[in-house]
Amino acid sequence: xxxxxxxxxxxxxxxxxLLTACGKxxxxxxxxxxxxxxxxxxxxxxxxxxxxxxxIFTQNGNSGQELKKKYDHTSSTANTETxxxxxxxxxxxxxxxxxxxxxxxxxxxxxxxxxxHYLSGKLDGVLIMMTDANYVK
Numbered sequence: 001x002x003x004x005x006x007x008x009x010x011x012x013x014x015x016x017x018l019l020t021a022c023g024k025x026x027x028x029x030x031x032x033x034x035x036x037x038x039x040x041x042x043x044x045x046x047x048x049x050x051x052x053x054x055x056i057f058t059q060n061g062n063s064g065q066e067l068k069k070k071y072d073h074t075s076s077t078a079n080t081e082t083x084x085x086x087x088x089x090x091x092x093x094x095x096x097x098x099x100x101x102x103x104x105x106x107x108x109x110x111x112x113x114x115x116x117h118y119l120s121g122k123l124d125g126v127l128i129m130m131t132d133a134n135y136v137k
Contacts, residue, residue, distance in 0.1 A: 032094070033059055035114045040130035048073040055119075055130065062087050064099070097121075 037059045043052045054067040068081045083101055090096035090108075097109040109128075112121040117135040121128060 036097075036112075036119070039133035040119045041133045042128060042130045053128070053130070054133070057087060066099075 037057045040055045040057075041052065043050065045051070050069075050071045050073065052067070052069040052071075054065075054069075056065040056067070058064060064085050064087050066083045066085060070079045072078075085099045085101045085107075087097050087099050090098050095110070095112050097112055099107040099109060101107070107124045108122075110122045113119070117132040119128075119130045119132075
C-alpha cells in the first residue's frame with residue numbers, strides 16, 4: 001500500500017511539472033510588429049553639428065519614413081532629408097527588415113534587436129542604436 005501511495009505522489013509531482021512547462025512562451029525577446037511600429041530616434045553631436053536620424057514604422061500598409069536632420073551650430077543652418085519606404089520582415093525569424101524606398105532602392109536592417117524602448121541593428125552595414133521617441137521626451 002505504501003508503494004502505491006509513493007507511486008501516486010511521484011505521478012502527481014511529474015504531472016505538476018508538466019503543467020508548469022506547458023505555459024505560454026515568453027515573447028519579450030521576439031521582434032513583433034507591435035514592438036517595432038513606433039518612432040525611433042538617435043541623435044548625436046560631432047564637430048558642432050547635431051545629427052538626428054528617425055525611423056518611423058507603421059502597421060498600416062507596412063509603411064514608414066526615414067528622416068535625417070543635420071544642424072550646424074556654427075552657421076545656424078539646418079538640412080532635412082525625408083524618404084518614405086515600405087517594410088517587411090525578410091523571413092520568419094524577424095531578425096532582418098527589408099526597407100524598400102522604390103525604384104529598386106532597398107536597405108536592410110540586419111540583426112534587429114527590439115526591447116521595450118530600444119531598437120538596434122545594422123542599417124546597410126552601419127550600426128544604429130535608437131530610442132523610442134516617446135521615451136526620450
